[in-house]
Structures are given as structure tokens and as C-alpha cells.
Amino acid sequence: MDLHDRPTDGDALPRVPRPPDDDAPLRRVTRPVPLAKRAYDAIREAVLTGADLAADRLTEDDLARSLSMSRTPVREALQRLALAGLIEPSPGGGYARRRTTPRDVREQCELRLLLEPLAARLAAAAPPESREPLAAELAGALEADGAVGELRFHVAIADASGSGALAGLIRPLNERAAVHRAQQPGDAQAERRLRAGRKAVAAAIERGDGAAAEQAMREHLEVVRAVVGPASARPAGEPPSRRTAAGPASRRAVSNPASPGASR
Amino acid sequence: MSQHSSLADRAYAELRSAIVSRRLAPGSALVEAELAAMLGISRTPVREALRRCELEGYLQRDANGRLVIDLPTPAEVARLFEVRELVECYAVRLAAERISDAELEQLDRLVAEDLDALRARDADRLAELNGAIHNTLFEASRNRTLCELIGALQGRAHGLEAFAVGDSADRERFVADHRRLVELLRASDGDAAVTLMRSHLRHARELLLTDSS
Numbered sequence: 396m397d398l399h400d401r402p403t404d405g406d407a408l409p410r411v412p413r414p415p416d417d418d419a420p421l422r423r424v425t426r427p428v429p430l431a432k433r434a435y436d437a438i439r440e441a442v443l444t445g446a447d448l449a450a451d452r453l454t455e456d457d458l459a460r461s462l463s464m465s466r467t468p469v470r471e472a473l474q475r476l477a478l479a480g481l482i483e484p485s486p487g488g489g490y491a492r493r494r495t496t497p498r499d500v501r502e503q504c505e506l507r508l509l510l511e512p513l514a515a516r517l518a519a520a521a522p523p524e525s526r527e528p529l530a531a532e533l534a535g536a537l538e539a540d541g542a543v544g545e546l547r548f549h550v551a552i553a554d555a556s557g558s559g560a561l562a563g564l565i566r567p568l569n570e571r572a573a574v575h576r577a578q579q580p581g582d583a584q585a586e587r588r589l590r591a592g593r594k595a596v597a598a599a600i601e602r603g604d605g606a607a608a609e610q611a612m613r614e615h616l617e618v619v620r621a622v623v624g625p626a627s628a629r630p631a632g633e634p635p636s637r638r639t640a641a642g643p644a645s646r647r648a649v650s651n652p653a654s655p656g657a658s659r
Numbered sequence: 660m661s662q663h664s665s666l667a668d669r670a671y672a673e674l675r676s677a678i679v680s681r682r683l684a685p686g687s688a689l690v691e692a693e694l695a696a697m698l699g700i701s702r703t704p705v706r707e708a709l710r711r712c713e714l715e716g717y718l719q720r721d722a723n724g725r726l727v728i729d730l731p732t733p734a735e736v737a738r739l740f741e742v743r744e745l746v747e748c749y750a751v752r753l754a755a756e757r758i759s760d761a762e763l764e765q766l767d768r769l770v771a772e773d774l775d776a777l778r779a780r781d782a783d784r785l786a787e788l789n790g791a792i793h794n795t796l797f798e799a800s801r802n803r804t805l806c807e808l809i810g811a812l813q814g815r816a817h818g819l820e821a822f823a824v825g826d827s828a829d830r831e832r833f834v835a836d837h838r839r840l841v842e843l844l845r846a847s848d849g850d851a852a853v854t855l856m857r858s859h860l861r862h863a864r865e866l867l868l869t870d871s872s
Binding site for chain 2: 480499502503505509510513517557558559560561564568571
């Protein structure tokens, strides 16, 4: 599921360069990838990178044609992506990239600030031999642009934290954040600030300095928050609090919380 | 309930308790016939108990098709609780501001059932109610993203029910914590609710770590 580890066919899709192979005499033999996984990887990447394939509506017919496969694996891939919260059913049929509300962005930023500094600290505390492959992956992610580079960088650190629970939360948070960023216009100045922040995190992890990595990640995520959404005091979509709205009508309004695991 | 299914229930309870308390070593393969002999019952209820433990994630099939005990290591337990503490204390702080009257009433009902299950010494029911109470807190935080993602945290935690390990004093304390937590949320006392949640989780963690060492 890493962005660089995907089948190389499908010309309609942007290519993310693979890291160079070692000078081994034999190249690794790869298993054929099941169609449903190929469809999933290709569509997911298009959704995350803002490629043409996912620019507009995502329909089974169009995608099956673009990817040269039948509709069944495409349908399965679309359902999984909807479950992961990256796309949502479109009123005109098919799916579209999930639209992110200001509330979604705020929630994502809060949760990332809660979890990712810990991931950075744990990754920095890993033994040196397991930090080496991480350093290589982080260097690769620093080369990649925009939302894709951000996503690879943060997922690599979460995976290196050694905590399945942490990675299981951080990965989907970052995928959702990447879908949002892919829909925003590029901003060269913001991109430079984000890259500088990622470099500071990577350097602290490479030194094995857990406290510095934690702090650098926190500062980086504050920049992310400033870049992706204006921090307004009372964002749109904010649910009424029990204190400000206590009548029976408003009680009905707040007694309909999102249920765990529900996908929209 | 038939004689037969109650045997399977008892076999399940005994098996799970032996797995979670590590009387049966993590990583070891379980053989139906040996378990039947140890438990002094026939193989049919043992098979049912094994299937249930497999469904709940305590057992995994290895490459040879044997059922192997799959429990998190103490290090994994410690890490899991580090994350739980972050997430649940965050949720509880927000819940103290945002919880609705309907949710408070629902928590009252769950806590009353908690007391019933405690009196009935029903560890399964306590574990189930524990999940329901903690889930209500997540919902009350009004962070939809968190509610959607929290499943990732709970899947692996399932084999880690402190209720299955603790003695009756521990269970009493967990239930008392739940009741106090609802009082604090009703009073919108976020600081105290967070402090209580932290000590609640640390108690569960210590129980699981002491038991596994």
C-alpha cells in the first residue's frame, strides 16, 4: 500500500519513482498483484495526487475502461475507498473525492497533534539498525512533492513507531488529510515551510533524539494546521454545546452523534 | 440454556481466562483432545470454545492450520495503553463540555447494568458494558473523525480485557470509576474527569502487565 510499491502499468496514472534497487545480481521476483488490489492502489493514488483519473466523478465504467479491467474489481476498490473515508457517493451517481468540511480539518489536525508527536518520539527511540531504513524512506518522502510527500513522510514515521494502534490511527488520518490537500491549490511558500518542518523532524529522528523529534513534529503539525485551514474561534459546523443550547429541541439535535465505524 | 451449551460456555470462560492470564503460554498451539482431557469434558464443547476464542482474536491459525495463542507482548500492551491514554483523555475532556443529556442518561443506564453484572459476577457482561461506556464517551466528544477511526484501536485491544484478569476488588474499582466518571461529566468537570480516566486506564494496564510478567 506504500505509494511507491505499486504495479507500474496504467499509463493514465502519475508515477512515483521507486527507490533505486541495490546492485544485486538477481532482481526480486514479484507476485502477480490481484486485480482488486491493483484497482484499489491505482484509484487511491489518483485520489491522493489529484490525477486526472479522479479529477471529476469516479464511475465504475470509466475506471474499468481506464484501467483495462472488468467492473467487479473496480467496484470492490471503490467500496473499500469509501469505507476508508477517501471518497463518498456522488449525488449524480458514482463517487467523488470526499469533501472535507472545516470541521473535518479541525478534527484531523487535533488528532494528529495528539498522536503524531508520540509516534516521532517512539520512532527516534528505535534501535539504530531499524532507524536506517526509516531514514531512507524519509529521505525519499522529502523528495516527493505536495500531499504525496507529506503522506509518505507521516505514514513512515507512524509505521516505525512500533505501535500498531498508533499507526492504525495515524495512517487513515493522513490519508484523509492528503485527500483534502489534493483539492487545494498549490502554494509554493507553504510547501517550503512544510518541507523545512519535515526536515527538522527527520534530522531529530536520525539523531535518535526523542524529545527533539516530538517537539519538531508538534511544531510541524502546527504549520500544517495553519496551512490547511484558518483556525477560527468558532468554525462552521461546530455542534451546539450543551451549555449554550439546553432546550428540548436542541437536545434532539445533539443526541445524534456519529456512530463509531460509520462511514459517510 | 441446555446442559451442553453451558458446558461450552464454561469451557470458553476457563479457556479465555487461561489464555489472558498466560497460564497457557502465548504462542503455544492448542490441541482439542488435550484440552478436553484437561477440562474433563468431551471434545464437542471444547471445539465450540476454541471457535469462539478464535473469532475473538485470542487464537490464530498458523501455517499448518494449528490454533495458536495470539496475545500482545507486554511491550505491546504498554504501547497500546500509552495511545489509549492519549485518545481517551482527549475524548473525556471534550465530552465534559459537549455531552448531551440523552448521553448522560444512557451512561446512567449502562452504569446501573454495570452494578448488576458486578453482583452477578458476570465478567463477560462487564467487559461488554465497559466497551459500551467507553464508546459513549467517544461519541460525546463530538469528534466524528475519532469515532470513525477508533475501531482501529479496539480490534487488537480485544484480547486485553482487564476484567478477565482482575479479581473482584479490581472489578469493583472499575465499576466505581465508571460511576464517578459519569458524575464528573454531569458536573462538566473536565480536569477531574481526565485525571480519573488516566488512573482508570493505568490501573487496567498495571493489571495486565503484572499478570503477564
